[in-house]
Amino acid sequence: MYKTVGIGYHPKASDxxxxxxxxxxxxxxxxxxxxxxxxxxxxxxxxxAEKESDDAHLEEDINHE
Structure with a gap:
């Protein structure tokens, strides 16, 4: 199972x-x-990202805005 996470606006490379x-x-x-x-x-x-185990269940969303 795959999951995508969007990372919000960060104009500095280090951020x-x-x-x-x-x-x-x-x-x-x-x-x-x-x-x-x-x-x-x-x-x-x-x-x-890819789920490492075969346990497919709903995860909490990650918010990085």
Whole structure:
């Protein structure tokens, strides 16, 4: 099972890196493994993660706006 997380506007690279790291750590705590991420020209990012186990159940949404 895959999950995507949108990262809000962060014009500084260090702030964007911290936001992506925070999202990756939260996803890992929920049993996901980050597969990929993409930083868009609008200073926003999308993180793609995969569920590490076969336990498919609803997770709390992660909000990084």
């Amino acid at each position: 964007m890196a911290a936001a992506i790291e925070h999202a990756a750590n939260e996803l890992a705590a929920q049993g996901h493994r980050v597969v990929s991420f993409s930083v868009k020209g609008s200073a926003k990012a999308i993180v793609l």
